[in-house]
Amino acid sequence: MRVRTESILPYSLLAPTLIFITLLIVVPIFQAFLLAFQTADGEFTLTQFEKMIADTSFADALKFTFLLLIFIVPAQVVLALVMALLIHTRFKGHTFFLYIYALPLAISDLAAGIVWLAIFTERGFLNSGLFQLGLLERPFLFLSYQNLPALFSTLIIAESWRATAIVMVILLAGLQVIPRDYFEAADVFGANTLKRTLFVVLPLLRPSLQNALIIRTIFAFQTFAVVLALAGRVIPVLTGEAYNWYALNRNANIAAAYSTLVLIFTVIATVVYFRLLRTSTAEAGFD
Amino acid sequence: MAGIQFQSIRKIFGKTLAANDVSLEIKDGEFMVLLGPSGCGKTTLLRCLAGLERVDGGRVLIGARDVTELAPRDRKIAMVFQSYAVFPHLTVFDNIAFGLQMQSRPRDEIKRRVEDGARLLELSDYLARYPAQLSGGQRQRVAVARAIVMQAAVLLMDEPLSNLDALLRLQMRAELKRLHQEIKATTIYVTHDQVEALSLGDRIAVMQNGRIVQCDAPMNIYDYPANKFVGGFIGTPPMNFLPGVVRVNEGKPIAAVGESHIAPSVALASALIEKNGQPILLGIRPENLALASAQHANTIRARVLVVEPLGSHKLLTVQVGAEISKVSVAPDQRVAPNDDVWLHFDPEKIRWMDAATGDAIHPG
Ligand SMILES: Nc1ncnc2c1ncn2[C@@H]1O[C@H](COP(=O)(O)OP(=O)(O)O)[C@@H](O)[C@H]1O
Ligand SMILES: [Mg+2]
Numbered sequence: 001m002r003v004r005t006e007s008i009l010p011y012s013l014l015a016p017t018l019i020f021i022t023l024l025i026v027v028p029i030f031q032a033f034l035l036a037f038q039t040a041d042g043e044f045t046l047t048q049f050e051k052m053i054a055d056t057s058f059a060d061a062l063k064f065t066f067l068l069l070i071f072i073v074p075a076q077v078v079l080a081l082v083m084a085l086l087i088h089t090r091f092k093g094h095t096f097f098l099y100i101y102a103l104p105l106a107i108s109d110l111a112a113g114i115v116w117l118a119i120f121t122e123r124g125f126l127n128s129g130l131f132q133l134g135l136l137e138r139p140f141l142f143l144s145y146q147n148l149p150a151l152f153s154t155l156i157i158a159e160s161w162r163a164t165a166i167v168m169v170i171l172l173a174g175l176q177v178i179p180r181d182y183f184e185a186a187d188v189f190g191a192n193t194l195k196r197t198l199f200v201v202l203p204l205l206r207p208s209l210q211n212a213l214i215i216r217t218i219f220a221f222q223t224f225a226v227v228l229a230l231a232g233r234v235i236p237v238l239t240g241e242a243y244n245w246y247a248l249n250r251n252a253n254i255a256a257a258y259s260t261l262v263l264i265f266t267v268i269a270t271v272v273y274f275r276l277l278r279t280s281t282a283e284a285g286f287d
Numbered sequence: 288m289a290g291i292q293f294q295s296i297r298k299i300f301g302k303t304l305a306a307n308d309v310s311l312e313i314k315d316g317e318f319m320v321l322l323g324p325s326g327c328g329k330t331t332l333l334r335c336l337a338g339l340e341r342v343d344g345g346r347v348l349i350g351a352r353d354v355t356e357l358a359p360r361d362r363k364i365a366m367v368f369q370s371y372a373v374f375p376h377l378t379v380f381d382n383i384a385f386g387l388q389m390q391s392r393p394r395d396e397i398k399r400r401v402e403d404g405a406r407l408l409e410l411s412d413y414l415a416r417y418p419a420q421l422s423g424g425q426r427q428r429v430a431v432a433r434a435i436v437m438q439a440a441v442l443l444m445d446e447p448l449s450n451l452d453a454l455l456r457l458q459m460r461a462e463l464k465r466l467h468q469e470i471k472a473t474t475i476y477v478t479h480d481q482v483e484a485l486s487l488g489d490r491i492a493v494m495q496n497g498r499i500v501q502c503d504a505p506m507n508i509y510d511y512p513a514n515k516f517v518g519g520f521i522g523t524p525p526m527n528f529l530p531g532v533v534r535v536n537e538g539k540p541i542a543a544v545g546e547s548h549i550a551p552s553v554a555l556a557s558a559l560i561e562k563n564g565q566p567i568l569l570g571i572r573p574e575n576l577a578l579a580s581a582q583h584a585n586t587i588r589a590r591v592l593v594v595e596p597l598g599s600h601k602l603l604t605v606q607v608g609a610e611i612s613k614v615s616v617a618p619d620q621r622v623a624p625n626d627d628v629w630l631h632f633d634p635e636k637i638r639w640m641d642a643a644t645g646d647a648i649h650p651g
Binding site: 179181182184185186187188189190191192195199200203204206280282283284 | 337338339358359360364365366368370372374375376377385386389390416417419420433437
């Protein structure tokens with residue numbers, strides 16, 4: 001009797017989560033697959049993918065998605081690491097900075113996009129500020145299709161502002177569970193701040209770095225609302241194209257093909273991070 | 288090599304005075320034990336020396352150098368942490384080598400010193416392993432090896448044996464003593480275990496509430512505790528304390544304990560005459576009490592409550608008046624519960640203490 005309840009208990013505790021995930025995530029993913037790989041008659045086909053690749057925006061969307069990723073992920077991880085290490089020193093007033101740093105967590109990505117639109121637009125806060133300081137004679141067009149580097153930079157700034165906080169929170173949480181003795185041992189045995197960070201803090205932070213990179217990369221593949229708000233379709237991204245095919249062109253199949261592609265990239269990225277940042281079995285004590 | 292001086296060290300955490308004007312001088316090469324109950328400030332004092340805690344007052348000197356304002360890495364110390372703090376992401380070799388690598392020593396020198404250290408602590412076969420692949424005792428040795436390869440003038444240890452099981456602790460205790468005889472570094476060793484303190488220390492500094500209450504050689508601390516706290520903290524079982532009153536008869540002081548009279552040693556007599564009529568405590572260790580068959584000088588009536596044969600001796604719990612005392616007797620002593628006996632006090636071994644302050648009374 002006891003044995004039976006014990007074997008059922010863990011499953012019954014997991015059940016609500018499993019049901020939730022199945023209904024809201026697994027089923028839609030499966031449906032998206034069907035949409036992407038099936039004809040209207042329900043036969044297997046790759047034509048949706050062929051149409052997607054032939055789409056004029058596809059190459060640009062692919063390029064900009066990866067460009068954003070390449071700029072944003074390292075910038076954010078480094079920035080978040082510096083912020084987390086600073087907060088972790090518990091300097092006077094560090095909680096104030098923690099709140100400031102964490103503030104963007106509470107803001108939805110579309111709202112963030114609109115906030116930055118208000119800053120960067122032709123008569124936005126930045127231009128009027130610079131004008132009043134006498135630094136500009138007429139507004140600088142940050143968001144013009146004629147100045148792609150400027151436009152792209154605003155995306156990176158806005159995205160970094162919006163999503164660095166989550167990386168910092170993950171890293172700070174990781175730092176805080178590392179016993180202080182390790183840092184003190186590093187100090188006593190002669191490490192300066194740089195050596196301590198390189199040889200003790202970062203290696204011990206590896207599990208959190210791994211999580212932060214995975215989460216951040218997944219989010220970077222899904223960058224959408226901020227791009228939409230600031231760049232419209234001037235800078236296409238994969239998720240944006242999925243949205244356009246679905247909402248504007250009313251073609252759920254090609255939209256699903258885009259989504260499937262994003263999913264594949266996400267899975268590949270996750271696997272790569274797991275392999276690169278893996279703790280050896282010897283280090284974990286499993287052999 | 289270097290001696291150490293704590294000069295009026297003060298450290299405050301909120302409202303806790305963790306170090307209350309502590310002064311202590313440790314000689315070059317000495318093994319000093321900081322002993323006291325949990326929370327008395329031992330770790331704090333050690334951390335002030337290591338530079339892991341800023342002092343709120345006073346100076347710390349290592350050798351002739353005032354290190355009060357220096358960062359830990361500039362103090363030329365090595366330390367064994369209570370939690371060991373052996374880096375989990377480094378092999379045993381790299382852990383032991385850590386301090387030397389931070390000093391950017393030449394590769395072959397690091398290799399030689401790490402291998403020497405590993406040999407000294409019997410870790411040679413484990414150099415390629417990670418800490419997670421070691422037992423607790425081995426990890427503790429890695430922490431010790433990492434500290435001693437530094438050949439620092441000062442070696443600090445914070446309860447290094449407290450996480451080991453009893454048998455291993457006994458073994459490592461002897462090993463640490465051998466190690467100190469070999470390397471002769473000035474060592475400060477923190478423990479709350481009085482047996483460890485007696486066994487290891489050249490001197491013991493007994494702490495209470497952020498102060499050092501007595502600092503002396505182990506046997507002096509044991510035989511001549513400075514106050515009731517020290518006598519009660521050291522020894523298993525601890526010192527007995529029997530309350531009495533000083534009476535002076537024909538110019539000779541005695542302690543009246545119930546119906547009985549206990550005479551002091553000749554040296555103490557004059558100091559006690561001044562305390563005529565005052566309450567005192569007679570501190571005496573269980574092994575300095577003996578059973579007598581009849582009333583003699585310096586005997587008190589007692590009733591045996593419990594008899595515990597412990598192999599090398601018998602431990603008796605006896606009732607003296609309203610007080611409970613422990614008595615240690617030879618294993619072949621014939622005694623049974625409910626026996627009425629006479630306890631003989633060895634006058635030379637009694638520590639007379641002021642009942643109000645608990646401080647030992649010294650020969651006037
Ligand atoms: N970082 C700290 N913050 C606040 N109080 C502390 C801190 N470290 C120690 N204390 C307090 O100081 C006193 C002495 O602590 P400690 O030196 O660790 O004692 P011990 O090592 O003798 O057990 C204790 O009352 C402890 O609670
Ligand atoms: Mg302690």
